[in-house]
Amino acid sequence: MGKAATLLTATKVRGRLGWTDMLAYAYLGLGVVLMFGPVLWLALSSLKTPAALLEFPPSFLPLSQKTVAVPGHDKPLELYRVRLDDGSVKELAQVRRIGIQAQMVDPAAPQTIIRVPIDRREPIREVAFAWSNYSEPLAQFNFARFFGNSLFVTILATLVTLLINSMAAYALSIYEFPGKKAALLMVIGTLMIPITIILAPVFLVVTKLGLNNSLWAVILPGAATPTGVFLLRQYMLTLPRDLIEAARMDKASEWQIYARIVMPLTLPALAVLAIFSIMWRWNEFLWPLAVLTKSESYTLQIGLNAFQGELQTQWHYLLAMTVMTLLPVAMVFVFLQRFITTGIANTGMK
Amino acid sequence: MAGLTLSGIRKAFGPVEVLKGIDLDVADGEFIVFVGPSGCGKSTLLRVIAGLEQASAGTIAIDGVDVTAMRASDRGLAMVFQSYALYPHMSVYRNIAFALENMGLPRAEIEARVMRAATMLRLTDYLDRKPGALSGGQRQRVAIGRAVVRDPRIFLFDEPLSNLDAELRVATRKELASLHAEIGGTMIYVTHDQVEAMTLANRIVVLNAGRIEQVGTPLELYNRPANRFVAGFIGSPRMNFIPGRIGADGTIGHGAAATPLSGVDTGAAPAGAEISIGIRPEHVEIVPDRQADSSVSVQIVEQLGGESYLYGLLPDGTALTLRCANESPVRRGETVFVRFQRTRLHLFDAAGAALTR
Numbered sequence: 001m002g003k004a005a006t007l008l009t010a011t012k013v014r015g016r017l018g019w020t021d022m023l024a025y026a027y028l029g030l031g032v033v034l035m036f037g038p039v040l041w042l043a044l045s046s047l048k049t050p051a052a053l054l055e056f057p058p059s060f061l062p063l064s065q066k067t068v069a070v071p072g073h074d075k076p077l078e079l080y081r082v083r084l085d086d087g088s089v090k091e092l093a094q095v096r097r098i099g100i101q102a103q104m105v106d107p108a109a110p111q112t113i114i115r116v117p118i119d120r121r122e123p124i125r126e127v128a129f130a131w132s133n134y135s136e137p138l139a140q141f142n143f144a145r146f147f148g149n150s151l152f153v154t155i156l157a158t159l160v161t162l163l164i165n166s167m168a169a170y171a172l173s174i175y176e177f178p179g180k181k182a183a184l185l186m187v188i189g190t191l192m193i194p195i196t197i198i199l200a201p202v203f204l205v206v207t208k209l210g211l212n213n214s215l216w217a218v219i220l221p222g223a224a225t226p227t228g229v230f231l232l233r234q235y236m237l238t239l240p241r242d243l244i245e246a247a248r249m250d251k252a253s254e255w256q257i258y259a260r261i262v263m264p265l266t267l268p269a270l271a272v273l274a275i276f277s278i279m280w281r282w283n284e285f286l287w288p289l290a291v292l293t294k295s296e297s298y299t300l301q302i303g304l305n306a307f308q309g310e311l312q313t314q315w316h317y318l319l320a321m322t323v324m325t326l327l328p329v330a331m332v333f334v335f336l337q338r339f340i341t342t343g344i345a346n347t348g349m350k
Numbered sequence: 351m352a353g354l355t356l357s358g359i360r361k362a363f364g365p366v367e368v369l370k371g372i373d374l375d376v377a378d379g380e381f382i383v384f385v386g387p388s389g390c391g392k393s394t395l396l397r398v399i400a401g402l403e404q405a406s407a408g409t410i411a412i413d414g415v416d417v418t419a420m421r422a423s424d425r426g427l428a429m430v431f432q433s434y435a436l437y438p439h440m441s442v443y444r445n446i447a448f449a450l451e452n453m454g455l456p457r458a459e460i461e462a463r464v465m466r467a468a469t470m471l472r473l474t475d476y477l478d479r480k481p482g483a484l485s486g487g488q489r490q491r492v493a494i495g496r497a498v499v500r501d502p503r504i505f506l507f508d509e510p511l512s513n514l515d516a517e518l519r520v521a522t523r524k525e526l527a528s529l530h531a532e533i534g535g536t537m538i539y540v541t542h543d544q545v546e547a548m549t550l551a552n553r554i555v556v557l558n559a560g561r562i563e564q565v566g567t568p569l570e571l572y573n574r575p576a577n578r579f580v581a582g583f584i585g586s587p588r589m590n591f592i593p594g595r596i597g598a599d600g601t602i603g604h605g606a607a608a609t610p611l612s613g614v615d616t617g618a619a620p621a622g623a624e625i626s627i628g629i630r631p632e633h634v635e636i637v638p639d640r641q642a643d644s645s646v647s648v649q650i651v652e653q654l655g656g657e658s659y660l661y662g663l664l665p666d667g668t669a670l671t672l673r674c675a676n677e678s679p680v681r682r683g684e685t686v687f688v689r690f691q692r693t694r695l696h697l698f699d700a701a702g703a704a705l706t707r
Contacts, residue, residue: 242435245402250449250496251423264439
């Protein structure tokens with residue numbers, strides 16, 4: 001706590017708030033709002049009831065009307081603050097509404113019905129979290145299945161990506177061979193081809209291979225990423241040549257050099273690539289949407305899309321499940337951000 | 351342990367020829383030092399022997415078996431790198447054991463060999479440490495241990511002491527010498543430091559611009575350098591060279607003084623030939639005026655306590671360095687009279703080759 005306080009009250013000159021400090025804090029504050037505002041809005045909105053979601057003007061906190069159980073009534077009644085004829089203000093529960101008149105009772109004396117014009121009453125609201133937004137889709141929809149699919153795709157694709165990319169990077173950084181530059185240029189060149197262009201041809205290939213609706217159709221086509229190859233190659237170039245040569249003198253085979261010398265030393269870059277890959281794969285939408293058509297093979301992102309109907313969108317479920325989808329990646333980031341920053345600094349990637 | 355034969359080794363990087371035909375025989379158990387200035391090709395030659403570079407021409411034979419086409423890992427050599435090249439993610443033990451594991455030795459044998467090497471190099475207390483937690487000298491010993499443990503046919507050292515401070519360098523130099531005495535392997539050692547070369551080598555190979563200038567024992571190189579380059583390279587401070595000319599009566603005239611040098615065997619050189627007279631600083635004596643070969647005006651005096659170096663100019667402006675035992679009373683700006691020890695004179699012809707005498 002002490003550290004956080006020191007950080008948040010830091011000034012350029014100790015104990016004096018200069019105008020540069022104010023500017024810096026204003027800028028950083030704006031950054032925090034820009035970064036976290038939408039996420040916070042999403043998280044709070046995911047706990048609102050459908051009615052509260054559609055309310056205008058929107059409320060920041062998830063609010064709903066306070067209710068009270070009144071003897072003689074099966075359902076809890078909504079509470080209102082009512083200005084009575086004599087000018088006093090009382091909290092009454094509404095039994096029913098007829099036209100512009102509301103029949104209300106005092107929860108303390110439920111026998112007497114009081115008639116109140118509706119413009120004299122005002123709903124009493126309290127913060128209430130609509131956890132049902134979470135529990136209902138988790139129970140009704142095959143969310144666990146989607147989650148499992150996403151997990152499978154993310155983990156396997158990341159492992160395959162790390163393996164393939166590191167081997168390519170090893171060849172492109174450690175070995176000298178004719179055409180090495182051309183190979184590297186071609187790898188980097190593919191960075192310039194957007195997925196939308198190759199979507200159809202790759203779809204045809206996948207279909208011919210009979211992989212439609214298989215999770216491997218999502219994993220395999222994107223396994224070799226030019227970004228990853230480039231990132232790892234740049235990192236491996238910084239490894240001292242002497243180490244490789246020492247390993248050769250030590251009778252290590254090329255596979256042993258790769259697995260026992262180069263891979264362990266490339267760990268920081270591998271961690272960065274792993275984190276990127278996890279985020280890419282977890283959030284991937286367009287390609288899975290194209291190849292996964294059966295709901296049992298849906299990943300989370302595709303499952304979320306199902307909440308968005310042609311005529312009606314179930315915003316409360318959509319928001320709640322979006323939060324669920326964000327959580328794992330956020331966790332990965334929270335725990336591995338140390339690697340990301342050091343790794344990015346080391347790989348010289350910006 | 352093994353002998354090594356190099357014949358006609360050439361190595362070119364693109365249009366740049368770094369090695370221009372190296373022929374050398376290394377006997378079994380010999381400690382050979384490659385010495386030469388930066389860029390002379392000594393490290394490249396070592397890497398060609400190791401198999402890390404492919405020779406452009408020529409053959410390498412170990413114990414009579416041609417290994418030119420063999421890969422580095424199959425030649426059975428061990429190398430200590432200038433940067434030590436320890437695997438930073440492995441403990442000292444794993445670093446030393448790595449090669450043995452690759453050779454597929456049984457675990458017990460690996461452990462026995464690592465422990466033996468570690469004991470010899472006083473590394474037993476550090477076996478669990480990573481190289482990053484070791485001092486420079488300890489890393490150096492691990493690098494040597496990694497080579498020793500394999501029981502290689504030939505040890506290759508690529509300037510192994512150049513990253514150590516002066517004191518540690520002297521200590522490690524002694525350790526290397528005793529290591530060679532103890533295990534008696536064939537060792538090839540590359541350095542640019544002629545003191546290391548003189549103290550460690552059985553034979554020194556002086557390289558210059560991709561060629562061997564001379565091969566010989568340290569004292570052979572010191573006493574009978576084959577040419578001006580070797581004469582200048584071996585010995586510190588370097589040898590003085592004074593331009594001269596052989597007179598008709600067999601004396602040597604030089605610009606520095608009126609009296610030509612007499613009593614020097616000029617060998618087969620014809621009268622009138624332009625030569626260089628080489629004399630080491632330690633072979634120049636300060637003498638009374640009438641015995642002198644020349645006078646020297648002293649420019650700089652270096653007092654090292656046990657010995658002193660005087661840097662001065664001969665009357666014709668040629669620089670001359672001389673060494674005096676102990677402290678010297680001579681001060682800067684004074685003129686002293688010197689005599690060159692006749693038996694220690696070296697004569698080189700215009701092309702730089704030593705005159706045959």
